[in-house]
Amino acid sequence: MRVKTLSTEFKTFALLVPFFVVVAAVYAYFTDPMEWVGIVGLSLTACLCAFIAGFIWLTSRKVDDRPEDNELGEISDAATDNYGFFSPHSWWPLWLGLSSAVVFLGVAIGWWLVMIAAPFMALATVGWTFEYFRGEKAV
Template sequence: MKSEARLFGFLVPFCIMAAMAYTYFTGGKEWVGIVGITLVAALSGFIAFYLWLVSRKLDPRPEDRLDGEIAEQAGDYGFFSPYSWWPLWLGLSCAALFLGVAIGWWMVIISAPLVALATVGWTFEYFRGEKAV
């Protein structure tokens, strides 16, 4: 967690300098950008402080220790179905859904049930018994 806290901690001065540069180049007339970049700096500071607090209470992870090895971080990444067709159908139906936003809402209405069907199909692909699809 210390590496993440440092990462967000480095964002704070960067965003403050970016806000000052933005203020200088816009002449202080563009308030939305100034406030937005300043809020990004403040929220990055909040996240950095939270991660720093949490990292003090937890045991250091391998990437936080100088003697940490890559093999210590290895673990189970989960089960991925080798011959599943559901990701293809989900991707195609999501593409049709997002294309429908650009083309017309009638296509969104047609493709939204297909997205729901493909999501449920992929989720319950290996379920057996009374909850099987």
């Protein structure tokens, strides 16, 4: 029976957990007087990394070995069609990015600008999501 290797994403987030725990402890030791916001923020960051690592570990057990997790793998091993479909000429990301920029700018300038740009952002999100949907449940 072949032992399944751990994914690179799991290793990354699992290594971040002790790092943030140590940084939180060092931060707590060196702050005078003790500043709780930084300690709590760093501790919650360690918890979030642990949650993400756990989720990736649980879901990676259900997936076959991926070519990018094989240390002896070649680039040609990942040359398959199971990475999804990506639109080659979509304009929706441009409109979503522009409207999102105006919404975030509106938070700094005035809420009236948010009210103007939010419908455009919603329209661009829906347009990009349903770009290839035509007819009844078409893809």
